[in-house]
Amino acid sequence: MVRRLALLAVGASALVAPVAPGARRTALKAADAQLDGMIGTSIECGDQVWDPLELSQWRDAGEMRACELANGRAAMLGWVGWLWPQVFGLWKGGPVTTTDPIDAIMQVPTVAWAQFIVFCGAIEANKYNWAKGEGPMTDPSKPFFDPLGLYPTDAAGQEKMQLRELKNARVAMIGFAGLFVNHFMPGAVPGLGGFH
Structure with a gap:
């Protein structure tokens, strides 16, 4: 089996174009320059x-960070x-009759899913328009959604809050993955034995 994998790796490497050593270093230096000054060094x-x-x-490191935060918020x-x-x-009187999250997905009516998709699409369209500077909220130092006004006005406070959100997003992604694994492999994640 190991020999077969080694042969596959050798065969696959024959299809890859050679990269000049200087080109890789240049790409890594440019990437490092993008990462300098980003929130998340801890x-x-x-x-x-x-x-x-x-x-x-x-x-783009900024685009990947935005994706990481969006996935973390969803998690x-x-x-x-x-x-x-x-x-x-x-909830009483709702169409969902199970606490199993995977089964519950199938019990949600199609109309509710359609409303959810339209709502998420509207939010994404507004974020896209505001990122292009075509909306009432064109100041990039302000958050997209802050109804309680919790976002600090000073730079140090903003950096601290952004780091907190990033850490919470990462923990939530790991936690959600743990719940998902525990659902399909009960007992695989310590501490989640009572949940399915």
């Missing part, structure tokens, strides 16, 4: 921006949505 990541696969040499909501019915119970 003790958990060795006091550097976390990019273990060096993906910033191929994509935060998903984590709460996964555990809420199992801890506090279901």
